[in-house]
Amino acid sequence: xxxxxxxxxxxxxxxxxxxxxxxxxxxxxxxxxxxxxxxxxxxxxxxxxxxxxxxxxxxxxxxxxxxxxxxxxxxxxxxxxxxxxxxxxxxxxxxxxxxxxxxxxxxxxxxxxxxxxxxxxxxxxxxxxxxxxxxxxxxxxxxxxxxxxxxxxxxxxxxxxxxxxxx
Ligand code: FES
Numbered sequence: 001x002x003x004x005x006x007x008x009x010x011x012x013x014x015x016x017x018x019x020x021x022x023x024x025x026x027x028x029x030x031x032x033x034x035x036x037x038x039x040x041x042x043x044x045x046x047x048x049x050x051x052x053x054x055x056x057x058x059x060x061x062x063x064x065x066x067x068x069x070x071x072x073x074x075x076x077x078x079x080x081x082x083x084x085x086x087x088x089x090x091x092x093x094x095x096x097x098x099x100x101x102x103x104x105x106x107x108x109x110x111x112x113x114x115x116x117x118x119x120x121x122x123x124x125x126x127x128x129x130x131x132x133x134x135x136x137x138x139x140x141x142x143x144x145x146x147x148x149x150x151x152x153x154x155x156x157x158x159x160x161x162x163x164x165x166x167x
Contacts, residue, residue, distance in 0.1 A: 057114040063090015064167040066105070070159050076103075082135045084108065084119050085163070092116045093165055094124070095153060096135045105151030105163035106137040112145040124148065 066086060070076050073083040076097050086093040092108035108117045108124065115128040123140070124133040130142035137148030152164040 056116060058091055058109050058116055059114070061090065062107075062166045063093075064165060066090070066093055066163040066165045068095055068161045068163065070161060080135065082119055082123070090165065093151075093163060094119060095161060095163060098136065101155050101157065103153035103155055103161050103163075104136055105153045105165060106135075107149035107151070107165075109149070110145070111139070111148060112143050117148070 063086070066089070068076075068085045073081075073085060073095070075081040075083040076095060079097050079099055082094060082096045084092065085095045086108075094106045094108050096104050096106060098104050106124075108119075109115075110117050110126040110128065110131055112126065112129055112131050115126055117124040117126045117131070117133065123135045124137070125131075126143065131145050132140050132142040133148050134140055137150050139145055139147045151166070154162045154164075156162075
């Protein structure tokens with residue numbers, strides 16, 4: 001016996017309408033259902049990419065050399081201190097005091113998908129998917145990715161540190 005589809009014959013009749021459809025449109029047609037399901041899936045995806053407290057993704061030029069007055073950032077008075085120092089100019093950038101007279105600039109652009117990471121007590125945390133970095137930008141947990149970019153920093157011995165941030 002052959003299948004009627006294989007022979008090009010008439011396909012079987014669809015099943016009788018459900019009770020909701022028979023009432024005049026209280027049911028959901030297939031197209032409306034798929035459209036609604038797609039919207040739900042997209043909304044879930046967007047939420048995953050910008051979790052509550054999530055940061056914007058940085059795009060644009062990094063901003064070039066950055067001069068920092070240590071007296072403006074009390075957190076940098078002690079070795080191990082860490083602070084965001086860009087003041088909104090160029091890319092989000094942090095400075096960490098690695099020694100009495102040594103510093104390191106650290107990019108705050110997450111290497112996973114480019115969100116701005118936050119300074120936390122012992123390093124950085126990405127609010128979007130949870131990548132964690134040490135104060136010197138080394139990836140240490142959470143979302144697998146690579147370490148943050150770092151920039152050389154020069155201390156004048158008094159109050160000024162110049163970070164060699166790329167343009
Ligand atoms: S953007 Fe995904 S962990 Fe930072």
